[in-house]
Amino acid sequence: MKRSWKEMKGMIKTEEIKDTGETEEMEVKEIEEMKRTRKTEETKDIGETKELEESENLEDNPGKCSKCQNNIERNWCRPCNAKRFQNEFGKWTSEDREIDEFIQQIQLNANKRQEIIEWIPFEKLENITYLTKGGFGTAYKAKWLDGPIYCWNYKVENWDRFGRKNVCLKSLDNSTNKFDFLQEINNQLKFRGKNTIAIYGITKNLTKNEYMIVMKYAEYGSLRNMLNNKFEELNWQDKHNILLEVVMGLINIHKMGLMHKDFHSGNIVNQSLRLSYITDFGLCKPVTENNTENIYGVIPYMAPETLSRGEYTQASDIYSFGMVMLEVLTSYPPYYNIPHDENLVIKICKGLKPEIKCEIPQFLKEIMEKCWNFERLERPTAAELRSQLEKYRYERNEIRREVNNQVQVANRSNKNFIQYDPNEMHPEAIYTSRLISKLTIPECDTYNSRQQLFSIPDNIIVKDEENETQETECKFNRN
Structure with missing residues (x-):
C-alpha cells in the first residue's frame, strides 16, 4: 500500500x-x-x-x-x-x-x-x-x-x-x-x-x-557500459571486488526491509573500474508491499516466480544478482542472442539458465548458480553472499591455494576467449525496464514437481531452430 x-x-x-x-x-x-x-x-x-x-x-x-x-x-x-x-x-x-x-x-x-x-x-x-x-x-x-x-x-x-x-x-x-x-x-x-x-x-x-x-556522476557509466568498454582490463580479483561492492549495496537495501525489484547491470553504475554503486530506486518497495498485477523489469534478470505470478521478494533480487554475476564474470549479458519475448519467459519458467561463455573459477560458479536456484528459498541471502565472497577473498592456506588453482585453470581455458560484442545482440533483446505481460500457467507438471512452485504444461512448444511454431496452451494476459 x-x-x-x-x-x-x-x-x-x-x-x-x-x-x-x-x-x-x-x-x-x-x-x-x-x-x-x-x-x-x-x-x-x-x-x-x-x-x-x-x-x-x-x-x-x-x-x-x-x-x-x-x-x-x-x-x-x-x-x-x-x-x-x-x-x-x-x-x-x-x-x-x-x-x-x-x-x-x-x-x-x-x-x-x-x-x-x-x-x-x-x-x-x-x-x-x-x-x-x-x-x-x-x-x-x-x-x-x-x-x-x-x-x-x-x-x-x-x-x-x-x-x-x-x-x-x-x-x-x-x-x-x-x-x-x-x-x-x-x-x-x-x-x-x-x-x-x-x-x-x-x-x-x-x-x-x-x-x-x-x-x-559515475565516470564509467553503467556497469553494462563499463564491461563493454573495459572488460579486458579486469582480472579475476577485480571482478570479485566489483561483485562484493554490489552485494554490499544489496545487503543495505535488504537490511532496511526493502527489495530493489529492478536489479540489473543497467541500474548499477561505476565511478571507476572497481567502485560500483546501485541506483534507480523507482520500484524499490518494502517486502510487505507486493503488487502482483503490474510486473516491471528486464526479462533475463527476473526470477521465475516474478515472471509467472508477479511475486517480488528479496530472493528475486538475489536471482537478479546471479545474472549480474554472469555478466561481470564473462562480459556476456544473459540471453543476449535471442528475443526477449513470451517464449523466453516460458523457457525461464521451465528452468532455462543462460549459457556460460567462458571458464569461471569453480567457487564463483557455484555461488552464481546458487543464486539461479529455481526454488527461491534455496537461494542465499545477500548477507550469505557477502560471507561466501569474503571467505575466498581473505582466507589463507588451503582455501587460498585452491582458489589460485581454479583461477589458473580458468585462465588457461580462456586463452582464446572472445569478449562480448554488443553488435551481436539480438534486435529484439531489450535490456531496459518495461511492463511485462503476466503469464497464466495451467495446473499440470512442474519444472520440478518436488518444489511445486507453479505448473507448466509439458506440451508447450516454442519456436525451434527451424522457426516452426506450434500452438501453446500458455497465454499472456495483456495488461
Whole structure:
C-alpha cells in the first residue's frame, strides 16, 4: 500500500539516519580509487581536486562549534546549520509546495553534509548532454557550477562548496507522478554512502516543465557500459571486488526491509573500474508491499516466480544478482542472442539458465548458480553472499591455494576467449525496464514437481531452430 505524502513527510521528520560508519567507509574507498586514478590521469575538474584534498583527512575532527559551543564532528553542527537552512527557505522555491517541504525537512534533519539535498536552479547547470534513456526516465550529464556544500564558513558567513562538479540529471517519464518521484529520492537517501549513488538535489527544466533528480556522476557509466568498454582490463580479483561492492549495496537495501525489484547491470553504475554503486530506486518497495498485477523489469534478470505470478521478494533480487554475476564474470549479458519475448519467459519458467561463455573459477560458479536456484528459498541471502565472497577473498592456506588453482585453470581455458560484442545482440533483446505481460500457467507438471512452485504444461512448444511454431496452451494476459 502506498503511503500518503503526509505519512512520508512524517517519516522524514522523525527518521534518524543510522550511521554505522558505512558512509566513511565508502569515502575511504572513493579516495583510494581517486588516488589510484590520479597517478595516471590528470584531474580535470577543480572541484574534484578540492574534494579529494579536503577528504583525504578522514578523521572525525572533533571540536566545538564556534557559534554555539556544541561538540561537533566533521565540521558540521546540526542545530546551527538547521537554522541557516531555515533562514534561506524564503530565498528559493521549486514552485511546488510539497517538493519545497520535502527538501526542507531533509535539510533540517541532516547530521552531516552527505545527508543534504538542495533545490538547484537550472541556470546553475551547464553543458547538459544526453547520456541514455532507461525504462522510466532519461539521464543527462551536466556541470553544476556551485557544487555540493562542504561546510559553513564562519569568516564569510556563507557555505563553502566544492565548486564545479560533473553531475547526472535524471528526468522521469510523464507517467511517473510526483509521489513516485519523491518516493524514489526518499528511498535512495536511506542508503547515503552505502554503496548507492549519492543524490545532491532536485532541479527543474523550465523548457520541458519537468523536475529532475541531480545525482553524483559515475565516470564509467553503467556497469553494462563499463564491461563493454573495459572488460579486458579486469582480472579475476577485480571482478570479485566489483561483485562484493554490489552485494554490499544489496545487503543495505535488504537490511532496511526493502527489495530493489529492478536489479540489473543497467541500474548499477561505476565511478571507476572497481567502485560500483546501485541506483534507480523507482520500484524499490518494502517486502510487505507486493503488487502482483503490474510486473516491471528486464526479462533475463527476473526470477521465475516474478515472471509467472508477479511475486517480488528479496530472493528475486538475489536471482537478479546471479545474472549480474554472469555478466561481470564473462562480459556476456544473459540471453543476449535471442528475443526477449513470451517464449523466453516460458523457457525461464521451465528452468532455462543462460549459457556460460567462458571458464569461471569453480567457487564463483557455484555461488552464481546458487543464486539461479529455481526454488527461491534455496537461494542465499545477500548477507550469505557477502560471507561466501569474503571467505575466498581473505582466507589463507588451503582455501587460498585452491582458489589460485581454479583461477589458473580458468585462465588457461580462456586463452582464446572472445569478449562480448554488443553488435551481436539480438534486435529484439531489450535490456531496459518495461511492463511485462503476466503469464497464466495451467495446473499440470512442474519444472520440478518436488518444489511445486507453479505448473507448466509439458506440451508447450516454442519456436525451434527451424522457426516452426506450434500452438501453446500458455497465454499472456495483456495488461
